Amino acid sequence: MRIEIQIQRFDPDNGQEPTYESFRLEVPRHITVLDAIIQIKDEQDGSVTFRRSCRSAICGSCAMRINGRSGLACDTLVVDELDRFGEIKVQPLAHMPVLRDLAVDMTPFWNRIESVKPWVEREEGTEPEWPVEKETLMPQSFVDELDDVSRCIMCMACFSACEIAEVDDDFLGPAALAKAYRMVADPRDCETGERLSKLNEHGGYWDCTRCNQCVEACPKDVKPMEAIVSLRREAINSGLTDTVGSRHITEFLNIVRQEGRLNEGRMPLKMKMSQPMELLKIMPMAMKMLAKGKLPMPIHPPIPRVREVRRIMDAKGKGESK
Amino acid sequence: MSQFKYAYYTGCAAKGVCPELHQSTMAVCRALDIELVELKAASCCGAGVIGELEPDTQLAMNARNLKLAANQGVPMMTVCGTCQGVLARSHQELSDGDTRDRINQVLGNSGGVYDGGPKPRHLLWALIQDYGLARLESKVVQPLHGLKVGPFYGCYMLRPSDYLGFDDPYNPKSLEQVISALGAEPVDYSGRTKCCGFPIVLESESSAMQMVGTNLIEAQDNGAHCLVTPCPLCHMNLDLYQEKAEQEMDREIGLPILHLPQLIGLALGLDPKELGLDKNMVDTDALITEVVGA
Numbered sequence: 001m002r003i004e005i006q007i008q009r010f011d012p013d014n015g016q017e018p019t020y021e022s023f024r025l026e027v028p029r030h031i032t033v034l035d036a037i038i039q040i041k042d043e044q045d046g047s048v049t050f051r052r053s054c055r056s057a058i059c060g061s062c063a064m065r066i067n068g069r070s071g072l073a074c075d076t077l078v079v080d081e082l083d084r085f086g087e088i089k090v091q092p093l094a095h096m097p098v099l100r101d102l103a104v105d106m107t108p109f110w111n112r113i114e115s116v117k118p119w120v121e122r123e124e125g126t127e128p129e130w131p132v133e134k135e136t137l138m139p140q141s142f143v144d145e146l147d148d149v150s151r152c153i154m155c156m157a158c159f160s161a162c163e164i165a166e167v168d169d170d171f172l173g174p175a176a177l178a179k180a181y182r183m184v185a186d187p188r189d190c191e192t193g194e195r196l197s198k199l200n201e202h203g204g205y206w207d208c209t210r211c212n213q214c215v216e217a218c219p220k221d222v223k224p225m226e227a228i229v230s231l232r233r234e235a236i237n238s239g240l241t242d243t244v245g246s247r248h249i250t251e252f253l254n255i256v257r258q259e260g261r262l263n264e265g266r267m268p269l270k271m272k273m274s275q276p277m278e279l280l281k282i283m284p285m286a287m288k289m290l291a292k293g294k295l296p297m298p299i300h301p302p303i304p305r306v307r308e309v310r311r312i313m314d315a316k317g318k319g320e321s322k
Numbered sequence: 323m324s325q326f327k328y329a330y331y332t333g334c335a336a337k338g339v340c341p342e343l344h345q346s347t348m349a350v351c352r353a354l355d356i357e358l359v360e361l362k363a364a365s366c367c368g369a370g371v372i373g374e375l376e377p378d379t380q381l382a383m384n385a386r387n388l389k390l391a392a393n394q395g396v397p398m399m400t401v402c403g404t405c406q407g408v409l410a411r412s413h414q415e416l417s418d419g420d421t422r423d424r425i426n427q428v429l430g431n432s433g434g435v436y437d438g439g440p441k442p443r444h445l446l447w448a449l450i451q452d453y454g455l456a457r458l459e460s461k462v463v464q465p466l467h468g469l470k471v472g473p474f475y476g477c478y479m480l481r482p483s484d485y486l487g488f489d490d491p492y493n494p495k496s497l498e499q500v501i502s503a504l505g506a507e508p509v510d511y512s513g514r515t516k517c518c519g520f521p522i523v524l525e526s527e528s529s530a531m532q533m534v535g536t537n538l539i540e541a542q543d544n545g546a547h548c549l550v551t552p553c554p555l556c557h558m559n560l561d562l563y564q565e566k567a568e569q570e571m572d573r574e575i576g577l578p579i580l581h582l583p584q585l586i587g588l589a590l591g592l593d594p595k596e597l598g599l600d601k602n603m604v605d606t607d608a609l610i611t612e613v614v615g616a
Contacts, residue, residue: 068512069492084493163517167532206525209533210370211517212481216491229374236375244525252371260365264339264558271524285562289339294601296338304363308432312382315428 001029003078005036007048008091010098018098020089027078033088034062034073037102050102057219060155064102065091070160070217093160095173109156112176116195120183123190142187149182149227151220158214158224170203174214174224177205181227184234196235205231206245247271257313260303265296324357326453329391331409331442333402334366335554339562342598343554346583347401347445349597353590354453354461358399361390367408369555370478370521381421382428384412385436389429392439399448401583403553406444407478411485413441444479446496446552446582447488455503463591465505466613471585472509472546473497474537474560476553477517491515497550500582504589509546513537520559528570534559535571548578548609550585557581561603578606588613 003025010018023040031039034052041048050073052062057075066076067085070093081088096104158174159165165173172180180199183189199205205228214224236246251270255263272278289295303309336344351358364387366372368380387409391398400406416422416436426435443451449458473494480491489496494515498508519533538560541549551557561579568575579602587597588610599606 067492084490163519163533164522164529167529167536168526202526207522207529209517209519209522209529211477211521213477213517216481216483232374248524249371249375252369253375256366256368256372261337262334262366262369264335268524285565288603289562292601292603294339294341300338303365305433306365308363308386309365309383311432312386312428313376313379315382315432316376316379 001079002026003036003082003088005033005040005078006087006089007037007040007101008089009048009101010092011100012098018091029079031078032074033066033076033078033081033090036078036088037073037090048102049100058153060153063093063155063157063160063219065093065160070094070157072155072157072219075219093156095160095162095165096156104156106156109154109159109173109175112159112172113154113179116172116176116180116183116199117191118179118183120186120189121191122188136188138187142185145185146182148221148223149178149185152178152182152222152224153220155219157217157219158222161213161217163211163213164207164209168203168207171207172199172203174208174218174228175222177208177231178222178224178227180205181231181234184231192234193238196231196238196240199231200235200240200243205235206243244271253313257310258302258306259300260306260309261300263296263298263300266298269298324355326355326448327357327359327396328399328448329394329396330358330360331364331367331387331391331398331400331402331405332360333400333405333554334369335558336401340554340557340581342584342601343401343557343581345596345598346581346587349592350583350587350590353587353592354458356448356453359394359396361387361394361398364390367405367412369404370408373408378425378428380408381412381415382425382432384409385416385422385425385429386433388413388416388439388442389433389436391442392436397440397448398442399445400442401445401552401581402555403444403476403479403551404555405478406442406552407481407486409442411482413439414485444552446479446500449586450496450499451488455499458500458586459503462504462589464589464613466585466589467505469506469609469613470509470545470547471501471506471580472511472541472544472549473501473514474518474541474549474551474553474556474579475515476551476556479552480515497552497582500586501550504586506585506589509541509544511537511540511544511546513540518553518556518559520555523559523563527566530559531563531567531570534563534567535573535575538564538567538575538577539571539573542575542577546577547612548580548585548606550580550582552582554581564604576604578602578604578609580606 006020053059062073164171208228373380483491501508519530523530584597
């Protein structure tokens with residue numbers, strides 16, 4: 001099968017912007033994008049620069065953007081890409097400086113991982129009640145909860161796909177937050193409270209927009225966004241409620257309890273009630289909405305049978321397993 | 323009775339801040355002879371927000387919603403991308419027997435147990451998989467020739483694809499297909515599959531406005547005369563907040579944002595007022611004049 005692959009080339013020494021270079025090559029039908037790029041390097045241009053190691057979706061080295069999607073090149077078939085997009089364009093991962101061609105400087109990623117202390121902290125002097133030369137075991141239910149986030153191979157695909165990383169340099173990003181949850185949910189860790197408090201600040205779990213790009217991109221089904229949501233839940237349940245994010249959830253529940261539906265007109269009022277200046281700031285928009293006839297009434301009549309919804313809300317915890 | 327009948331789940335936005343969505347949905351479905359039974363007792367889907375704190379509450383609310391639709395004996399149809407994503411996920415989670423039993427314990431006194439039903443579908447999907455693009459095309463009386471429309475899908479219509487299974491999350495086609503069927507030209511731009519930033523507009527307005535601005539400017543620079551979206555929450559951020567995004571990006575944009583049924587309604591020759599186009603924040607008059615050719 002004869003194919004064409006366009007590779008984004010960049011040489012820091014020649015002072016030029018990155019450009020695509022096209023390579024044509026003869027490949028077996030079920031070749032991966034990575035193997036095709038390796039073939040290009042072997043047969044056509046030894047200067048094509050990229051990272052790779054295991055070629056088996058285990059090491060996480062060969063993540064790149066393939067037709068705009070961040071993922072592992074060794075886990076992506078050339079034929080699938082041609083079926084989906086009719087072409088193959090590869091670029092380096094986003095949100096990190098490019099060193100050369102497809103290789104990025106991973107420092108911004110590793111700094112984020114390091115900042116969440118990706119290890120279990122034990123209280124000094126405490127030893128488990130079992131012989132220490134053996135493993136520190138924990139109940140299976142905890143292992144199950146940690147299963148998703150433990151699969152991370154640090155390939156950086158989620159960080160590259162993250163839409164908040166695009167607009168906010170302070171955001172820790174999906175992998176680091178998933179790693180943080182991996183420690184928070186670990187019963188052997190003694191710094192759960194500190195971890196949650198630290199990540200309750202700007203750049204932490206409340207800044208995720210829940211776009212699910214990380215969940216879609218992850219080659220190991222880590223579901224980083226689900227871990228971020230779990231961090232939010234842990235935070236609120238541990239009493240960290242003085243945040244915009246936490247108040248939003250609480251008010252959302254309150255409004256739905258009363259009306260059965262969310263009243264979007266009421267939410268900003270509820271959220272900003274305690275800050276008169278903030279309330280003033282939303283007035284111009286409210287006036288324009290009023291003029292357009294789309295300002296919702298501050299209170300809606302509840303939906304029929306709203307009591308059923310309230311009963312569901314009251315029953316929480318009854319049959320709950322989570 | 324119409325050949326196409328759905329249990330219509332409006333979602334909160336169409337009954338609140340986006341009345342024009344409900345209005346245009348009713349008008350378009352009437353014109354297409356699609357029968358809607360509105361689920362008036364349906365609650366909020368939780369929008370993923372309730373699920374952040376209380377996953378089972380959200381799941382039970384949606385079991386009740388899905389049960390209300392199942393009682394009608396026809397599939398549930400939504401007009402909100404976010405509701406679609408949340409309901410599709412609940413529907414799939416409830417297909418697991420243990421989960422359903424657990425949730426039904428909560429649901430017992432609240433509308434009866436849920437024992438399954440057809441997968442909910444967005445109006446966009448219903449038009450393609452049930453109604454058919456050829457039939458839709460045959461109903462067009464005012465082809466939107468010359469109009470360049472940027473599709474804006476919204477996250478919940480695409481991701482996680484495991485729960486949705488309609489469009490390719492990286493290269494979706496459904497909106498483009500409908501735009502083409504109406505005689506308009508779909509505009510290709512990378513922002514079409516991106517997030518509008520609505521979920522963080524209260525938390526971090528500057529990030530959200532950069533997301534709105536970047537997507538709108540890219541679409542406009544690629545020639546779009548307007549955007550069309552199947553999600554009213556995206557609509558809110560792209561339309562209601564567009565002025566703020568203009569300030570954030572320091573550029574005038576003025577790109578009309580249409581709800582999916584509003585665009586369809588124009589091609590069906592419906593009165594723009596009936597489609598609630600006067601309620602859109604970014605002025606749609608110039609766009610309407612271009613379409614109607616007056």
